[in-house]
Each structure stands twice: as structure tokens, then as C-alpha cells.
Amino acid sequence: MTLSLTADEHDVIVELMNIGVGRAAGALSQLVQDEVLLSVPQLQFLTPAEARDIFCRSMPGLLAGVMQGFRGFMSGRAALLFPEERSLELVRAMLGTDLSADEISELEQETLAELGNILLNNCLATLANLLNQQIQTELPQAFNVDTPHLLSRLSPAQDDEGSMIMLVQIDFSLRESALQGYLAFLIDLHSADTFIEALRRYLAGLE
Template sequence: MTLTPDEHDVIVELMNIGVGRAANALSQLVQDEVLLSVPQLRFMYPAEARATFSESMPGLLAGVMQGFRGFMSGRAALLFPEERSLELVRAMLGVDMSADEISELEQETLAELGNILLNNCLATLANILNQQIQTDLPEAFNVDTPHLLNRLSLSGDGDEGAMIMLVQIDFSLRENALQGYLAFLIDLHSADTFLAALRRYLTELE
């Protein structure tokens, strides 16, 4: 997907609005300040995404996956290095717990986090672009990096014809700072629909 600088900047702005709303919701949930930002956004095909994940987050990943459909369809995922996910869960829960207790709550807590983050980002995109979108229930999972795209696949073959919107997020909570990714796997038809809606929005702003 070839974007103009203005189109790229608008998507980053919309993502920042979405994660900002998610940060407010999380701050109320954990009764502490949560800071989220989007320093980088890229569109890429699966082969490039595999290389990016192998370089930036090798090893085991903890994630939350959620299907979506409407003006665009696909799967969205929140991804963190697996070894940092327990730190994140501990920070979110805000209580002293054993590693075993934290581990038992990891999937549930990450699913709640992913639900808040992914829903806010998808809803923000749809609302500001005057479109409709529906989301499925979130599903927490663990996977090693080489098998990530197969895990997120829409068709079971790694979706070589799909487009991936990869959003880097910086996450800060209770003096814990970590970096994760939001990955939106969308088919090429949905990517065209998304771009058309974005261009209509930009035209209306002029």
C-alpha cells in the first residue's frame, strides 16, 4: 500500500487517538497513569513482517487476537515478548503475587488489555472515517515468532496475499516501560476499502 505523507500522518494520528482512549480506560481500570504512544506505523506484506518480527521480537510472544469485520475485515493482534508479559500483568494487577498466581491470571489479564486496546483503535478508525466495524471476542495466545503469521492467518496459509498494518506502541505503567506491536492483518480488498475511506476523509478536511 503506497501512502502519501499526509495519508500516513493521518493514520498515525488516528492510532494515537485510539491508544490515547485505551490509555484513559486502562488508567481508570488500574487506578494509575498509563501512557501509550505510537512512534511508528508501517504497511507491509507478510514476508517483510516475518523479518521484522524475527529481528525485533525473536523467541516466544504473548498476544491477544481479535477478528473484525465491516468496512474492512481481518484480524488484529496485540503482541509483547513473552518474558515481559508477566511484568505487564503484575503492573496491571498492582498487587504482590507469586509468579504462579500471576501466571494463572496472565491469559485473562492480557485478553482484557488486548480487548481495550484493539477495540479502541478499531472503533476510532471506523468512527472518524464514518464507517462501521464489529469485533469478535479476544483470544489470548502464546506463539513463537516464526509461527506468528500462521497463528493470525485468515486462510490458514499465512495469507501471503494479505496486507499487514504494523503499529509499534510504547507502553508505560507503574514505572514499567516496554515496547509492543499492534498488527492488523487485512486482505487486499479490505486494504483498498480502507484507503478509499481514508482519502474521502482527507478530501472532506480540505
């Protein structure tokens, strides 16, 4: 089952996500004392099977990620995902080039967790605030996993028939580093319906 969105509804979600990642970019720029650019070029609502196919094609191999549970007007798990071989590059861009490779490796999990906390919290909080809803988030957890096992890591008790993934592609520009990653929001179908209802009320208020 997939969600049926109008063009306006799809565009508004992209706009809201861009506001969220824009706020995250501002917070990250202060953290690294350099300009950080983030954008959302693509958003899709997918079944877990469809999302699995995309991950296996676009990010085969090992992934580095940050996972965070959330609950409120919608419930589920959010994840920030990168190809594992690029994660150290991202961490180096955030920490600076004065550290050795060993030092950066030691700080990888902590730095990725902080990055995920900033990015995921800003996106979720922006969605909730602008849609006039409430949401609470759990502490983020950094992890590494091979692509075929990603979705079972996000949701060990996953029901492919009862869940939906909002997959958001994000483009990063950090100093000299440019890379693509994904935000994946795994939500149950009831939460997805609640999210769309809140979105439609928001759109109606703009008319």
C-alpha cells in the same frame, strides 16, 4: 505488493491510531487506578514476509499476544504482541504487586485478553468512527507462539500474495514498567483498498 501512501495519509493514520491508543490509555488508567501512557511512534504497511522479518529481528523467541477478528468496512485479524518474557511484567503492572508469581501467572491469559480487548477495540472503533464506517469485533483470544509461526497463527489460511499487514509499534508506560509492543492488523488487499479510500474521503473532508 505494498500500499503507496502519501505523507499526509500516513500522518493521518498515525494520528487516528494515537487517538485510539489514547482512549485505550484512559480506559486502562481507570482499570489500574494509575496513569497509563501509550503512544504510536511508528506505522508501516508491509507484506506478510516483510512483517515476519521484522518480528524475527525485533521480538525473537516466544511471543505473548491477544488476537481478535474484525469485519465491516475492512476485515481481518488484529493482534497485540509482546515478548513473552515481558508479558508477566505487564500483567504485574496491571494487577499490582500484592499477588504472588504463581497467582499472576494464573491470571496472565485473562489479563492479557482484557488488555487486548480494550486496546484493539479502541483502535478499531476509533478508525471506523472517525472514517464514518462500521466495524464489528469478535471476542479476543490470548495466545503464546514462537515468532516464526506467528503469522500462520494469525491467519491459518494466509495468502501472502493477497494480504497486507498494518504494523503499529506502541510504547507502553505502566507505573514503573516501560516496554514496547506491536499492534498487527492483517487485512486482505481488498480491505486495504477500502480502508485507503475511506481515509482519502476523510482527508478530503478536512480541506
